[in-house]
Every structure is written in C-alpha cells, then in structure tokens.
Amino acid sequence: MIRPKSPFRRVAAIAAGALIGLAGVGTMAAPASAHHPEPSGTYCFAADGQATVTWKVGNSEDITAKITSVKSTVPSDFTSGDLKLDATLPAKGTGFLTATQTYRFAERQPKIELTVEARWERPNRIITEHRTVEATRAGTCAAEPTPTPSSPTPTPTPTTPASPTPTPTTASPSPSQSPSESPSPTPTATPVPAEPVGTVESTCDELIFTIENPADGKTVKITLTPNKGEVKTLTVEPGKTGSVSFDAVKGLTVTPAAEGLDDTEPIAWEQPAECDKGEGGGLPLTGSNTTTIAGGAVLLLAVGAGLFLIARRRRLRFTA
Template sequence: MNRLSFRRAVAVAAGALLGIGGVATFAAPASAHHSELKVTAECDSATGEWVTTWTVGTVAPAGVRNYKLIQADAVSTGGENAGQFTIDGIQAGAVEGKEYPYTVGEPVVGQARLANDVTEASLTVRAEWDNKFKETEAKSTSIKFSESCDKVVTPPPATASPKATVTADCTGDVAVKLENGEEATKPASFTVTGTDGFSEKATVEPGKDKTIKVPAKNAGKITVTEEDQEEPLFDDKPAAAEGCVKPGEPSGGYLSTCDELIFEISNPADGETVTITFTPNKGEAKTLTVEPGKTGTVAFKAEEGLTVTPTGEGLDETEPIAWEKPEECDTPAPGQGGGEDEPTLPLTGAATSAIIAGAAVLLAAGVVLFLVARRRKVRFTA
C-alpha cells in the first residue's frame, strides 16, 4: 500500500496554487487590453452628404497611458464613390511626432463625409499600447444607410433692387424716379422726404418704376430710403437744372418823323406779355400790349414841344421822350419853290415815300432809345 506523505501533498497543492496564480497574473493583463468603437451619422441636407462621426477608445491596465493604431481601415460600399475613405482625426501610426499619440481613457473622435448614395460604411482598427502589447484581433464597427441623403435646395431670400434718380427742372421742382430692377424678387418700398414736412411713400414692383414730384419749396434737401437698405439711396440737395432758358427781355425804340413820334416794342418768342403806357404832355395816353413773338407800335402826331413818357411794370427808364423835327423836313424838294418869297409845298410823292421807308428801316434796325428791362435776364443756350 503506497502512502503519500502529508508534506508532499501540501507541496503539490502549493505548486498547483502557484501555477494558477501565475496564469491569473499574466493572463489578466492580456484580457484588459482592448479597443472600443462607435459610429453615428447625420444627413447634411445643405450638401447632400452623410456626416459620419467615428469614436475610438481603448482600455488598458493601470500604468499604461498611451497607445497608437497600427491599423485604421475605413471602407464604404454602394454608390459611385465606394471604397477606401479617410476619417479626419483617426489614422494609423505616429501622429505629430508622437510614437503613441493617443491617451488611454480619452476617446479619439473623427469625422468623414460620405456621398448621399453610400449604403454602408465601416471602420476596422487594431491598437498597440506603450507597454508593447498589441491587439491580436482587430475590432470593427459599421453603419448602414437605409435611404439616401438628398440635398435640399433652399431658395435665396427675396430681395429688391432699388434705384433712385433725383432731377430738378428749371422751375425748381424735383422729380424723384424710383426703380426696382428686373432681377428683383420682391417689391421695393421707398420713402421720399423733403424739407418742411414733405414725405411720400411708394411701392414699386420688380421691373417697374414710379416718379414722385417734390415741389420746389420742399426740395431744399431730399432723402430717399428703401426699407431693406441700410443707407439712403439719396440724401442731399438736388443739383440745379442745366440749360434752362428764362423769358427774354422785350426791347423798345422810338423814331421822330416829320409827322409823328413813333414808339415800337419788340417781344421775343421766349418772353412774357408786356404792357407799356405812353402818356403825352398834350392829349390822351395810349397803352400798347405786346405778346411773346410779336412787335407793336404806337404813334403820336408831331408838334413842337411834344413829349411822351413811357411807363410800365419793370421799365427801367421813365423819362419823357421829346419829338425832334428831322432836318429833312426843312429842305424843299426841287421844283417845289424855295425862294424867300415863295411858299413851300408839302412833301409828297417819291420824297415822302423815301422818308417813310427810311423810318421803317430805322425802327427795324432797332434805334433803341429806351429798354424794357424785366426782372429776368436773357439766357442763350446751345
């Protein structure tokens, strides 16, 4: 009968326990090293892409602080761009000169954009820690897309295309032309303000225009605004109109003939109706009204000492004008006498016609002896 000593049995038992303890000691660290992966995805409707977010983390025993990925393979399936893709922030090998760039216990997050027609995407990694322990089996995670990520086109906001043109006329009134361009996608809402409380609003449809009249008394300064514009379209005193032609000045003249004192008023076409009253020192006054573009005359019978005073609104000179007997009235024509005892005959026929014709020529030539000076000066423009 064989007997086992108690001491040997204790030794065998102790050895067994020591062996189990050894296995636990060396196996525990091996089971404590592993990677953990997670992935999520969202559709970016502005671009029509899947935005995938990948998270990688690792677990390691105490004292192991850093690790690196010795494998990081990202693959997509389905769609025109299927195949390998890159995840920003997750890569295999050293990063920025660090042999083990990632920290145990701190997740590494990366993103990748995938085409809208991708049906599945996966990431496979294998880690190595700074204690040289390597994962024997790679870890993977994947995501499937049951539908496509369609791009949603958002129409641009409706906008107006406002424009304002401010033009003064010769009277000082101002026309404010408000326009909304053909490219506009909404009506333009304008406000036109002037001095002394003038204000008017207008709405202009795309491709249309409206004109607002601002009286001269309110046109010292004009401001044009549009509700969507930060700055005024116009904010200033309107420029004065150019090329304005003001009413012309009528002119007057007079001529003494042997028989009459004749006055003539010529009024240019761009003038204003003028009225002059002629008052003689003997007899009744006469009034002459001449419209623009017309010429008028008035005559008084000649006699010694006759004077006529013209008066009227805007007339510069109102001094009396005297009749002066022309020299030719004292010279008899041949065959009509001329001796000291022979009476002279009145001038008739050719000589009289010549005098009258000469008087007409002088008037037409403008023998100006008084001027009707109106409040406005004549202005000529090209």
C-alpha cells in the first residue's frame, strides 16, 4: 500500500533547516562585548567648606579586571576604600571598588572628576579602556556641632571707701565685638565638554586604538607614533567613533600625542594567550571570523537542503 505523503513534512523540513542555519550564523557572528569600568561618584559640602566625595567603580564584564590607572581631580588622597592601582575589579554583579576623599575648597569648587582605567585578559584578546565620570551633588553634609562660647561671669567690683572729694570715674569702653565670619559662598559647578573615551585592544595580529567622542564633546585629533612603521593620525568629530590599527610585531610600541592628553607613555602590543607564538601572525580572533561564519553557514544550509530532499522522496511501503 502506498501511503500519501503528508503536506506538512516538506514545510517542517524547510523550517528546520532554516532555523539551524540561522542559529549557527547568529552564534558565530555575535559581536564582542564592550569592556569598560563603570565609575560613579557623589559629593557634599558642609557649612564650613569641608567637602566629602564618595566614589564607586563597577565592572561591565563577567570576568575580573585589573585597575591600571586611577586619577582624581580632587586635591587630596583617598582616605578610605579599596580603589587603588593594581586592585582587582570584581566581575559584574559580584561587588564594587570604593574610595572616599575629603578636602576644603578655597575660592571656588574645582571640577570633581574621576578617571579609571582597567585591563581585561581574555584568551584571544587583551582590552584596556578607561572611563571618566563627574561626581554629582548629594545634598549637604552633616556638619559637626560648633560649641557656643558662654558669657563670662561678671567679676565683683571691690567697694572703695568714701573720700571727701569724689573722684569722677571714666567708663571704660566696652570691648568691640569681633565681626562674625561671613558664610562661605556656595560653590557652583561649571559645565565642561564631555571627555572622549579611548580603548586599546591587542589582538593576534593588530594593535587597535579606538576613540568614542560624545555628542557634546570637542573634535579630537590624536597622533600615534609607532617605533616600527608609519605615523598615523586619528581625527574624531563629536558624536562619532574612529579607530586606527597597527600590524602586530614583537616589540611594537605606539606613543599617543594630543592636545590636553596627560598620559603620553608608549603603549605596547601584548600577545593574547591563544595566539600563535612568534612575531604576530595568525588570524585575528576578535569579533566575527568571516571565513568561519561563511563555512558554517554553507554547511548548515547544506544540511537543511538534505532534509528538504529527504522530505521530497516518495517512499513506498508494502504491506502484506
């Protein structure tokens, strides 16, 4: 007996093949995550001008990172907390690094900012990125109670015996009161342009510099001078992102230079753990691998086509 072919088998086979292919391509083409520290801060002022700033730094990734640089615009050291150079930044969701600073402002409030740079090491790439954050006002600090001076106890005046000729007494002038201190002016924050974000990434065959310029920033122009190869210039306008790369070779260092850039130390290419040994070489393992994606997609589509052909075959079943 010949059983009629179900009309749904062909549709099911086509759908299964397409889903397998799309799932494989989506998995292999997933972009790399954007590694960055997540700093935040608050501050308050007491009536006497004493300021207290509290910082907190989180992690955007599910692996720990190493703090490679910490800079604050507050003119004092950290008085408490575990945020410091070479500290381990806990993985996302497992904790934060904190720090506290106290200082007394003079004429006007300085810009209260914190810049934190961290380093992540994954098997196929090494990422270094920094973030700058401006502290936000959190009200007025609780002022310590100031003791009120008590009035002096009057000293009894001795009685002077009467004399035939009264001597006129001259009243002593009362001591003048010291002028009261004028209250300290309330500091006001001056808005400043947002700072760009820089990322340095070492892959198996490149050293990549990326600048993300916020929309309310200023045009950034940075000159990158390698110890091997040609000098490159990267210009990034507000609201845009730009990057340049250098071929990775053993001993490669690149020195950045730009207006307003404080850190101009050479940056060295570092070979990730899973790269081939030697002077660079090998295919980059960062992000999407086009060849692998294409090959996987072809293979999965072939499987889908095979399922489709199987579904089209007419099967003969004989029964006694």
